[in-house]
Amino acid sequence: MGIAVNGVDITDAEIGAELAHHGAAANPLQQAVHEVVLRRVLLDEADRLGIVAGDSTDDERIETLFACEVQVPEVDEPACRRYYDAHRAAFTRGERVEARHILFQVTPAAPLELLRETATLILDALRQSPERFGELARRYSNCPSGAVEGSLGQLGRGDCVPEFEAVLFRLAPGELAGRLVETRFGLHIVQVLRRLDGTLLPFDAVHGHVADTLRRQAWQRALHQYLRLLAGRAKIEGVELEGASSPLVQ
Structure with a gap:
């Protein structure tokens, strides 16, 4: 038909x-x-x-x-103020985090499920011994940052892919993400070392x-x-x- x-x-x-x-x-x-x-x-x-x-x-x-x-x-203005209050991060300028990660990159020789199993084991080890982050980044990370203990330096909003950023800016200083972060680059173990608060633009x-x-x-x-x-x-x-x-x- x-x-x-x-x-x-x-x-x-x-x-x-x-x-x-x-x-x-x-x-x-x-x-x-x-x-x-x-x-x-x-x-x-x-x-x-x-x-x-x-x-x-x-x-x-x-x-x-x-x-x-x-x-x-x-x-009306009350609706605008409610939106502003609920999305304050979107109106904050200059906010930055110092972070590090361990990347497990998906390749034909390293399928996703195998990577997920390995990454989960390492994340569990870091929960027990967070001081080993640099050592494990050097050993396992598929990112060039592994050579510097996983350091990504300071990152602002918009500097990385959205799914990575969404986790990054929720973490407190010293906090290790409680789950693997999945992006198009692979699986990441993420830790924020330091935060620099930005400036909230005024409502007007x-x-x-x-x-x-x-x-x-x-x-x-x-x-x-x-x-x-x-x-x-x-x-x-x-x-x-x-x-x-x-x-x-x-």
Whole structure:
């Protein structure tokens, strides 16, 4: 069975033209199909509401539809302050940590499960004898930092991959991470030696940025809900849109 929206078939040519825009997607064909179907749903709704083409492009008709139908609540100062208080780390500048690690790199000769077993044994040994960190880093780390006892020097936010940073900036001085940290580089045992506190930017200095962030989040939520509502009303055959993501709702 082919794909149709409200009784009108979606053609292979439409999907093929959209496919060129989704090369980076995990499933380009699925993403292209979802996008074409959602666009057809939106244009049908524009027709129903009398948002006619005239000199307008389809994109302009969809923008007009959104402007008329998607209601976004105003962002007030209390909401901005709540966001600021809950995300103080994001507004702190100059925060740094001095850290060291032991890297167990995945290679064809060292599969992940074998590395995990070895790394877990060494982490357990360090829990018992943390003073051995430098010795074990020199012996086992697959990072050049192993030659200097695993030292990474001072690191700021943004200096390392997100999953590593997320652990790094939660540790207290002298604290050894209680679990292995997994990144695209492999498995890490991580310890923070010292912290340098940064400076929290005042609320007034970031108020505009916070308000813009909350407006964007509110718009995304409202748009997503609106698209789900329209898709639920439409007669869509040949494809399941539940859980689909689309650039229209990013």
